[in-house]
Amino acid sequence: MPKTPLAALVLPALGCFFSAASAEPAAEPPPGAISFCLRNPSFCNGQGTATAPASAMAALISINRRVNAGISPGRLDTAEQAREENRNWRVVAPEGEGDCNEYAWTKFMLLAWSGIPMGAMRVAEVRLPQTGALHVVLLVRTDEKVLVLDNLTPTIWPTSATNYEWLAVQDEHTRMQWIKPNGPPR
Helix, strand or coil, X not given: XXXXXXXXXXXXXXXXXXXXXXXXCECCCCCCHHHHHHHCHHHHCCCCCCCECHHHHHHHHHHHHHHHXXXXXXXXXXXXXXXXXXXXXXXXXXXXXXXXXXXXXXXXHHHHHCCCCHHHEEEEXXXXXXXXXXXXXXXXXXXXXXXXXXXXXXXXXXXXXXXXXXXXXXXXXXXXXXXXXXXXXX
């Protein structure tokens, strides 16, 4: 008997394919997103929309660099290990191993602890133009723009300065829902 993916069972029940809160079309969440949110509901419960003040830039830079340096990329020897890792999102302690999604959620947690409003942060799935690989980043809305915190670079860029293909972004109003942005999130 073929296995039914967890997302196929859970997403329709959660209404994740129909985002009434957003004008953007709904998108299927990355494989590990729903199971992560079910295990860690405080990260994904509706936080409302918020912005990080301009004074938060020092914390954004510090935590982005600290997490990028403190987590080692996990070594995945087989395609099955890579698939399993993509389904098993988690927060990683410093000196741990992780994939791009662990970098993003660890930054989310540390930034929230430092006072950045949870409603100012969203996770996004992108396609890297150089390789076509899927990748996960953290977005932080400031008073002026939406910024990308990425484990592939210490530099924090506005979404408009990246050349990512934006595949799915957590809805600003309903974090268990994901949308397909029409261009870089604003």
